[in-house]
Amino acid sequence: MTADIGVTGLAVMGANLARNLARNGYTVALHNRSVAKTDALLEAHGEEGRFVRTETLAELVQALERPRRVLVMVKAGAPVDAVIEELVPLLDEGDIIIDGGNSFFEETRRREESLRGEGIHFVGVGVSGGEEGALNGPSIMPGGSQESYESLGPMLERIAADFHGEPCCAWIGTDGAGHYVKMVHNGIEYADMQVIGEAYDLMRSVAGLEPAAQAEVFREWNTTDLASYLIEITSEVLEQEDEITGRPLVDVIVDAAGQKGTGRWTAISALEVGSPVTAIAESVFARSISSQQQLRSQTTQVFSSGIDEHAPTPDYGPEFVEDVRKALYASKLVAYAQGLDMLVAAGEEFGWDLDLRSIASLWRAGCIIRADLLDTIMKAYDVPASRRPQNLLLAQDFTEAINECLPAWRRVVAAAATQGVPAPVFSSSLAYYDGLRRDRLPAALTQGLRDYFGAHTYRRIDQEGTFHTLWSADRSEVQQ
Known part of the structure; x- marks a missing residue:
């Protein structure tokens, strides 16, 4: 039997993608370092489609039609390189290696460049949707050469999530573009979860x-402009009771959020390309501080809230809940705007012509950040290039939404500060908005200070060129 594609690495994601491919009519060659895992998959799900059992990578390659397509689903980092090293001598020019894991985009760029020299296509594919998405239709973000997409694309589009007849899969760009977009997707996901929290x-x-009352609030919010997968499942988590204690489950879960690195990579890359993704960065830091449990156990005992306990407490009733909804929506818009702005900066840095409308369309189904507002985001970029907003918040629909939410947003951030409740993404997103809307920022003083201690020069608002003040001499100004 000749297989259409091979999958090596049959942990949950790899196994589910293999099953997804088989369910969609493809013959899938299976390989895992432990043959027992291959046999377990075949025993449990072998009737779902056509599978070819192999015990070595050489057998896997021999089972494939040309050009050969090998999907690598192993842990990111050195394991991917190890599989590539073993695969390359077995492949021919024009064959395709696909990395469907959460690899760092710079590693994908390195691998693609190296294999290109040997005539082998390397495709970094971002896959979002978790275990369920991998099986039933994920959002897929492939990079690599356009030539490789001609062979691989129809297959990926067929197994991807479907949104009203459109596959949530499209070619993103060359080398590491697919993994980069997936990384930023995850960064937005971090911010989205943090603002919900x-x-x-x-x-x-x-x-x-x-929590039980909030479950109903979030369920209601999911019928508004906040409608999204994460809002939907928030109501389910909040209404869940712990079987042992009878308490809300959220109260018995340790309040230390884990992370696998993609949010951190997003924040680091944003610094490198000069894109201010404050909402994403603050969400990463919020997870970090949540994990400093030993430190927090000490500070809880000694740090004061600074709140005057004798001062009258404002009435935080239904109006406040509605204010929080608006603040959540506004902050969510900022997170998306910052993520898309980062993609523009990265495209300029790495030579990718990223289509923001297309990227937004891939996130409408199958992925974690799927939300109704993605249709409105697509609309913002579905115009001639000369009319596309420089920043998503400048699109008319979002400018109007922010203006409508702004008074409530300010009230919520003020309440968080006065009541001693940390709201880093609500606050930083508002500060980002205010930074964009100001016609003049204190950066002028920053430049003056830099010129004073380091002769870094500055520009003037009324003349061309760069200038320096002779601070340690007569303080006259000279043009550089």
Whole structure:
């Protein structure tokens, strides 16, 4: 039997993608370092389609039609390089290696460049949707050469999530573009979850709404412009009771958020390309501080809130809950705007012609950040290039939405500060918005200070060129 594609690495994601391919009519050659895992998959799901059992990578390659397509689903980093090293001598010019894991985009660029010299295509594919998405249709973000997409694209589009007849898969760009877009997707996901957490904390700590009541609030919010997968499942998590204690499950889960690195990579890359993704960065830092449990156990005992306990407490009722909804929506818009702005900066840095409308369309189904507002984002970029907004917040729909939410957003950030509730993404997103809207920022003083201690020069608002003040001499100004 000749297989259409081979999959090596049959942990949950690899196994589910293999099953997805087989369910869609492709013959899939299976390989895993432990043959027992291959046999377990075949025993449990062998009837779902046509599979070819192999015990070595050489057998896997021999089972494939030309050009050969090998999907690598192993842990990111050195394991990927190890599989590539073993695969390359077995392949021929024009064959395709696909990395479907969460690899760092710079490693994908390195691998693609190296294999290109040997005539082998290397495709870094971002796959979002978790285990369920991998099996039933994920959002797929492939990079690599256009030539490789001609062979691989129809197959990926067939197994991808479907949104009203459109596959959530499209060629992103060369070398590491696919993994980069997936990385930024995950960064937005970090911010999205953090603002939901901040909304929950404010409604509980300030307005006194318990988890069960909040479940109903989030369920209602999911019928508004906040409608999204994450809002939907938030209501389910909040209404869940712990079987052992009878308490809300959220109260018995340790409050230390884990992370696998993609959010951190997003923040680091944003610094490198000069893109201010403050919402994403603050969400990464929020997870970090949540994990400093030993430190927090000490500071809880000694740090003061600074709140005057004798001062009258404002009435934080239904109006406050609505304010929180608006603040959540505005902050969410900022996170998306910052992520897309980062993609533009990265495209300029790495030579990618990224289509923001197409990218937004891939996130409408199958992935974690799927949300109704993605249709509105697509609309913002579905215009001639000369009319596309420089920043998503400049699109008319979003400018109007922010203006409508702004008073509530400010009230919520003020309440968080006065009541001692940390809201880093709500606050930093508002500061980002205010930074964009100001016609003049204190950066002028920063430049003056830099010129004073380091002779870094500055520009003037009324003349061309760069200037320096002779601070240690007569303080006259000279043009450089």
